[in-house]
Amino acid sequence: MAIDTATPDTLDEGGAPERPSDVGRPEKPWYAGPNLLTGILGAAIGYLVGHWLGNAIASGYQQYQGSGQNDYAIVLGYVLATVGWLAGMGALTYPVQKMFGLQTSGEEENEHLDPTRRRPLRAYLTYTLDHKVVGVQYVVGILFYFFTGGLLALAIRTELLTPTSHVLPPGAYLEVVGTHGTMMMMMMTSAIIGPFGNYLVPLMIGSRRVAFPRLEALSFWLTPAAYVILLSGLILGGFPTGWTGYAPLSVEATQGQDAYLMAFAVISISMIVAGFNIAVTIVNYRAPGMTWTRLPIFVWSMLVTAMLMVLAAPILTAGCYFTLMDRTVQTALFDVNHGGSSYLWQNLFWFFGHPEVYILALPGFGIALELLPVFARKPLFGYRTAVAGMVGVGLLSFFVWQHHLFVSGMNPDMRPVVMLTTELISIPTGIIYLIAVGTLWRAKLRLTVPALFILGQLFNFLIGGVSGVFLSDVPTDAVAHGSYFVQAHFHYTIMGGLIFALFAGVYYWLPKMTGRTLNTRLGKIHFWTMFIFFNSTFLPLFAVGELGMPRRVFEYEQRLQGLNVWSSISAYLLGLSLLIFVFNFVKTVFVDPAPAEPVANPWGSRGLEWMTANPPLPMNFEHVPTVVSGPYDYGTDAGPMAILGPVEGQHDDNLAGAVS
Amino acid sequence: MDQAASVETTPGPEDAHARDRRIERAAERGAYWSGSRLFVALSAMLFGGGVFTYFYLHSLDSNTLWRLSGQRPSDFISVPVLGLAVGAGLLAWLYTRWLLRGQRVNPADWRVATGVASGMFLLAGLIQLWGMTRTGFAAGSSGYASTYTAIMPVFAVYCLGAAYWLETGLARSLRARHVMLDEVGEMQQQDRVAFRGSASGAGVFSLFVALVAVATFIMFSVLH
Numbered sequence: 001m002a003i004d005t006a007t008p009d010t011l012d013e014g015g016a017p018e019r020p021s022d023v024g025r026p027e028k029p030w031y032a033g034p035n036l037l038t039g040i041l042g043a044a045i046g047y048l049v050g051h052w053l054g055n056a057i058a059s060g061y062q063q064y065q066g067s068g069q070n071d072y073a074i075v076l077g078y079v080l081a082t083v084g085w086l087a088g089m090g091a092l093t094y095p096v097q098k099m100f101g102l103q104t105s106g107e108e109e110n111e112h113l114d115p116t117r118r119r120p121l122r123a124y125l126t127y128t129l130d131h132k133v134v135g136v137q138y139v140v141g142i143l144f145y146f147f148t149g150g151l152l153a154l155a156i157r158t159e160l161l162t163p164t165s166h167v168l169p170p171g172a173y174l175e176v177v178g179t180h181g182t183m184m185m186m187m188m189t190s191a192i193i194g195p196f197g198n199y200l201v202p203l204m205i206g207s208r209r210v211a212f213p214r215l216e217a218l219s220f221w222l223t224p225a226a227y228v229i230l231l232s233g234l235i236l237g238g239f240p241t242g243w244t245g246y247a248p249l250s251v252e253a254t255q256g257q258d259a260y261l262m263a264f265a266v267i268s269i270s271m272i273v274a275g276f277n278i279a280v281t282i283v284n285y286r287a288p289g290m291t292w293t294r295l296p297i298f299v300w301s302m303l304v305t306a307m308l309m310v311l312a313a314p315i316l317t318a319g320c321y322f323t324l325m326d327r328t329v330q331t332a333l334f335d336v337n338h339g340g341s342s343y344l345w346q347n348l349f350w351f352f353g354h355p356e357v358y359i360l361a362l363p364g365f366g367i368a369l370e371l372l373p374v375f376a377r378k379p380l381f382g383y384r385t386a387v388a389g390m391v392g393v394g395l396l397s398f399f400v401w402q403h404h405l406f407v408s409g410m411n412p413d414m415r416p417v418v419m420l421t422t423e424l425i426s427i428p429t430g431i432i433y434l435i436a437v438g439t440l441w442r443a444k445l446r447l448t449v450p451a452l453f454i455l456g457q458l459f460n461f462l463i464g465g466v467s468g469v470f471l472s473d474v475p476t477d478a479v480a481h482g483s484y485f486v487q488a489h490f491h492y493t494i495m496g497g498l499i500f501a502l503f504a505g506v507y508y509w510l511p512k513m514t515g516r517t518l519n520t521r522l523g524k525i526h527f528w529t530m531f532i533f534f535n536s537t538f539l540p541l542f543a544v545g546e547l548g549m550p551r552r553v554f555e556y557e558q559r560l561q562g563l564n565v566w567s568s569i570s571a572y573l574l575g576l577s578l579l580i581f582v583f584n585f586v587k588t589v590f591v592d593p594a595p596a597e598p599v600a601n602p603w604g605s606r607g608l609e610w611m612t613a614n615p616p617l618p619m620n621f622e623h624v625p626t627v628v629s630g631p632y633d634y635g636t637d638a639g640p641m642a643i644l645g646p647v648e649g650q651h652d653d654n655l656a657g658a659v660s
Numbered sequence: 661m662d663q664a665a666s667v668e669t670t671p672g673p674e675d676a677h678a679r680d681r682r683i684e685r686a687a688e689r690g691a692y693w694s695g696s697r698l699f700v701a702l703s704a705m706l707f708g709g710g711v712f713t714y715f716y717l718h719s720l721d722s723n724t725l726w727r728l729s730g731q732r733p734s735d736f737i738s739v740p741v742l743g744l745a746v747g748a749g750l751l752a753w754l755y756t757r758w759l760l761r762g763q764r765v766n767p768a769d770w771r772v773a774t775g776v777a778s779g780m781f782l783l784a785g786l787i788q789l790w791g792m793t794r795t796g797f798a799a800g801s802s803g804y805a806s807t808y809t810a811i812m813p814v815f816a817v818y819c820l821g822a823a824y825w826l827e828t829g830l831a832r833s834l835r836a837r838h839v840m841l842d843e844v845g846e847m848q849q850q851d852r853v854a855f856r857g858s859a860s861g862a863g864v865f866s867l868f869v870a871l872v873a874v875a876t877f878i879m880f881s882v883l884h
Binding site for chain 1: 680687690694695705706709710712716721725799827831832
């Protein structure tokens, strides 16, 4: 498989195209090239062809005849729909051109490199090579996926208002629970690396591009495909396995399970591609002077997260593929009666699944540690230790997955070993946490909206982290496993940690992306309502779990109704608090008139990303900058972090990460 | 923009643009190098899932159905596939290595070797896919049969991927012959960097696919 790169310096110094064929070429109308409509058309055609092909293949198999269930047709339909979608969006043009040794036209590059051209709205709906556009696409996409998952959560809480009266039938309840969990755990893996990693990493390391812009665009445009495939599962009867997809139920379930498996497989590819591009960019495209010890801590968190994605997600791809093989080709990998094992899925899934927890958590910590020095106006406490903590978490995350199998039949002799590794990971995690607290120590903190969200994140993660230590111990895990205690724990770590950090990032970096600042008053109302009702929703669930309520049930004991009603009403109010954000976001970005002068550096950050215009120039920097000091030298005599160009007499012809 | 943005850059604009280009080309070289190695690493994790599955099911031997007696793929398929993949991998890796180091080969030699290696990978992939219809055992008859049926199509796809990657390098060198020259103009440097980076990556990837061929052959045709 070829690795592609764009050629962004196909422009000469004046911004004119190098290739004679591009000169004077009239601009094509939007409908003449690949676009959203051709993408949808390609997906529809692909699905129909795949479905027809699947029916043709399965017509010879007895088990499908008259069963009303043909997994071949569904799976091939999804595969070819995804391929058709990508082809329609123009993602396959370049690989095909390469087969014939053709150069790319340069047109796509020009679109984002010509500084005189204003970016039209449709540029955000295309397969673009501009990392900033991809970042914005991710912002909108991730928020959309998050709110979809949130609506499903409200449906769950509605059902749980009463112990025996029902809004949803039992099957539908399971479908909603499974789709909510999968939507949140699957689609939100790129919640921070997608929007902020893609948009900010090049700016923060002083690069004018990413390493593989086509792969970056591919990573985003796979997510709508996965989203639609996952939701289509509801039409096909849903999947009864929840987000973990345990075998043998996943092999025996109806066609909705195909949607779960295909969506997860597509997202795993998206994760691999996104992580791959970010990791290679950070390693190779750092500006002169941007040494590893000057790298912003957020970029470090992106690097570790990217490596986790690249190395863990392929196992998920393999697991989904194996299950699809069991469901279609009739292999027996998960069938104990024919030489397989259902525990195989648990091992494959959690080998990915536990690093995924840190794929979700580390970027949140990256944002916290990045923002705290800005608002505390003092250097990051223990920068190198924080980096070591992040790398330590990343490494250890590959050695803890079997704690998810504590009560499902693992070798009892292995339990202490896994318990030990699981508890060990709390050490680097704790170090990162203490570094955040150390940065706050004796600081005169400015309580801006992003700072409030970071403080909220630290509070929530403390509860999530401490409750996690209980679950790493075999005796307590044996009691709490599968209960609402676990559910409360991971909502505190993921929503309390990741989503609060996501909002901190949106409030902090939106001025960078748009030149506009979100309304502070509305932002503070959003924070306080979200913080209060988040805790009000999930804190009671620890008690509910301790009192014996298992997860994924839609009937429960009468005595637990009070706590459940409290939690459900809090969940509605939590949803309302998110609407405040939506209102603020839409009003600021789309309704309010553009400010006469875009905001410059509203937080007084030293970060390199704030040294360019807001929003940034098409190529980020006019010249590759030279980094001369660290990003967190607040309250010291250090000058600006970088000089925006070469420095006379300084030999800096190599990027910090260049391979000579 | 804060005060730092107003810091003036001292060298002239021509020098600055030349510096930008030099820096970004160095970065692109590095991106190809580390990108191709990282791609091999993630592919190793993907096959690692398969290898784990093989040994996990082998050790469990559920219902003593790990492997039915005499169950193995035909040597008339697996041996040629092994030979083609290993031969292609070594050919592509060695000739690319020699070309990039300026040793032993001239551009024409490299083109012939790459074309042959690409064809061999293509043939290996196609034979393997055809061989999936000639296994002689049902896909779900045992743990072994299931593992074989699941892993080998992925290996075949990797063979086809290696053929594609090599072919793109060959096509580029034929359409833009300057990419293989030592002395090229400033405007052509970009193509040359991209070609050399892609060729280097393809060589390493080809060697990896050859190693996978050896590993799968040992797992499915040698071990019992």
